Amino acid sequence: MENNLVVQSNDLVLATYTMTTKEKELLLTCISQIDSRPDAPNISKQTKFTVTSNEVKKLFYRDSNAKNIYRDLEQASNRLFEREVIIELPDNEVLRTRFVSSVLFSPNTGKVTLAFAEDILPYLTQLKANFTKYKLLEISELSSIHAIRLYELIVCWIGQYQYSKAYELEDFKYVMGIKGKYKQFSELRKYVIDRALEEINESTNYKVSVEYKKKSRGKGYEGLNLKFHKKILDKLTSEDGTLSQATIQSIVDNVQFMNDYNNHPSLSYDGKMNNEVFKREMINIIQREPESFNKPNKGLESYLPKIKY
Numbered sequence: 001m002e003n004n005l006v007v008q009s010n011d012l013v014l015a016t017y018t019m020t021t022k023e024k025e026l027l028l029t030c031i032s033q034i035d036s037r038p039d040a041p042n043i044s045k046q047t048k049f050t051v052t053s054n055e056v057k058k059l060f061y062r063d064s065n066a067k068n069i070y071r072d073l074e075q076a077s078n079r080l081f082e083r084e085v086i087i088e089l090p091d092n093e094v095l096r097t098r099f100v101s102s103v104l105f106s107p108n109t110g111k112v113t114l115a116f117a118e119d120i121l122p123y124l125t126q127l128k129a130n131f132t133k134y135k136l137l138e139i140s141e142l143s144s145i146h147a148i149r150l151y152e153l154i155v156c157w158i159g160q161y162q163y164s165k166a167y168e169l170e171d172f173k174y175v176m177g178i179k180g181k182y183k184q185f186s187e188l189r190k191y192v193i194d195r196a197l198e199e200i201n202e203s204t205n206y207k208v209s210v211e212y213k214k215k216s217r218g219k220g221y222e223g224l225n226l227k228f229h230k231k232i233l234d235k236l237t238s239e240d241g242t243l244s245q246a247t248i249q250s251i252v253d254n255v256q257f258m259n260d261y262n263n264h265p266s267l268s269y270d271g272k273m274n275n276e277v278f279k280r281e282m283i284n285i286i287q288r289e290p291e292s293f294n295k296p297n298k299g300l301e302s303y304l305p306k307i308k309y
Contacts, residue, residue: 004032004033004135004136005032005036005133005134005135005136006028006032006133006134006135006136006139007031007034007036007127007131007132007133008031008123008124008131008132008133008152009122009123009127009130009131009132010130010131010132010156010159010160011087011088011089011123011130012085012087012120012123012124013132013153013155013156014088014153014156014175015085015086015087015088016085016086016174016175016177016179017083017084017085017086017099017177018083018177018178019079019083019145019177020079021142021144021145021148022072022073022075022076023079023080023083024145024149025059025060025076026051026056026073026076026077026080026112027080027099027100028136028139028148029051029055029059029136030049030051030114030116031124032136033049034049034124034125036124036125036126036127036131036133037126037127038126038127038128040125040126042125042126043116043121043124043125044121045101045116045117045118045121046115047115047116048113048114048115049113049114049115049116050111050113051073051111051112051113051114052109052110052111053069053070053073053110053111054110056073057069059136059137059140060140069110070107070110073105073110073112074105074107076112077103077105077112077114078103078105080099080100080103080114081098081100081102081103082098083098083099084097084098085097085098085099087123097117097119097120098117098120099116099117099120100114100115100116100117100120101115101116101117101118102114102115132152132155132156132159133155134151134152134155138151138205139151141199141202141203141204142199142200142203142204143199144195144196144199146176146178146191146192146193146195146196147195147196147199147200149176149177149196150176150196150197150200150208151200151206153165153175154206154208154226154228155206157228158228158230158287158288159288161284161287161288163227163228163229163243163287164225164226164227164228165226166213166223166224166225166226167223167224167225167226168222168223169185169188169221169222169223169224172223173188176192178192185220185221193210193224197209205230205231205232206228206229206230206231207228207229207230207231207234207237207241208226208227208228209226209227209228209241209242210224210225210226210227211224211225212224212225213225227242227243229242229243230287230290230291232290233286233287233290233300235299235300235301236248236251236300236301243287245283247304248283248286248287249279249283250303250304251282251286251300251303252278252279252282252283252286253279254303254304254305256303257282257303258275258278261282261293262278264282264292266281266285266289266292267281267285268281286300
């Protein structure tokens with residue numbers, strides 16, 4: 001179960017909804033049971049997914065709070081049934097639907113059985129492109145719903161070759177599902193942003209930092225800029241802890257690097273044939289999948305120019 005993939009359409013990842021941590025854990029555990037590949041068997045609104053208390057306990061609980069698992073599952077299943085999700089579509093259309101169409105909680109066995117809503121299934125099944133995926137285990141240490149939410153967004157953004165994201169504060173609150181809440185900036189920073197960043201930086205394979213944009217007039221802040229990268233790239237960061245684009249450019253310009261990885265599986269045909277296309281594509285590949293550069297004794301930093309004293 002912990003290695004099951006959570007795969008969702010990017011449109012669903014970027015959708016707006018409100019949810020507690022326990023609801024999100026239940027939802028993701030069910031999503032991780034879905035085979036989302038284009039040639040996978042069809043899933044309908046009648047298809048049932050079952051989650052047991054033992055599965056949830058193994059992933060998300062510690063011994064100190066495991067005694068509450070039955071209560072948590074019952075509350076999460078009841079609340080999840082009521083949750084609405086808003087998905088923005090082309091041509092300014094907006095879809096309002098629910099995540100699930102039915103939920104059955106069995107108090108004697110500690111099982112939850114649910115069926116997904118019909119309108120949500122296209123965002124979870126037979127996905128060919130524009131989707132976000134990660135292993136369920138990757139979010140098992142995150143206790144804040146805001147950390148889980150931001151983690152999914154970061155994975156989605158990096159998959160779209162975005163390594164920073166700027167928002168006005170109200171837009172950020174909207175995408176995080178907290179519109180109308182945390183009206184004081186100090187509360188938003190303490191209970192949402194700082195906690196989410198702390199958990200992600202401590203318990204996941206991503207590093208994220210934030211800069212705040214001051215108001216042009218008066219005191220306070222009106223926006224923020226998030227920067228993020230995989231921790232495996234920490235040796236390529238600048239003094240402020242953010243990923244150095246100049247350093248990555250130095251790597252892709254290295255002739256030995258080009259010789260070692262001119263047949264990288266993520267390169268396009270043009271990238272394998274043309275040096276300039278190779279460099280452009282590699283800048284993104286390094287940031288999106290740095291773990292694929294795994295030649296023995298040749299970390300990415302080994303391709304940097306040697307310092308002369």
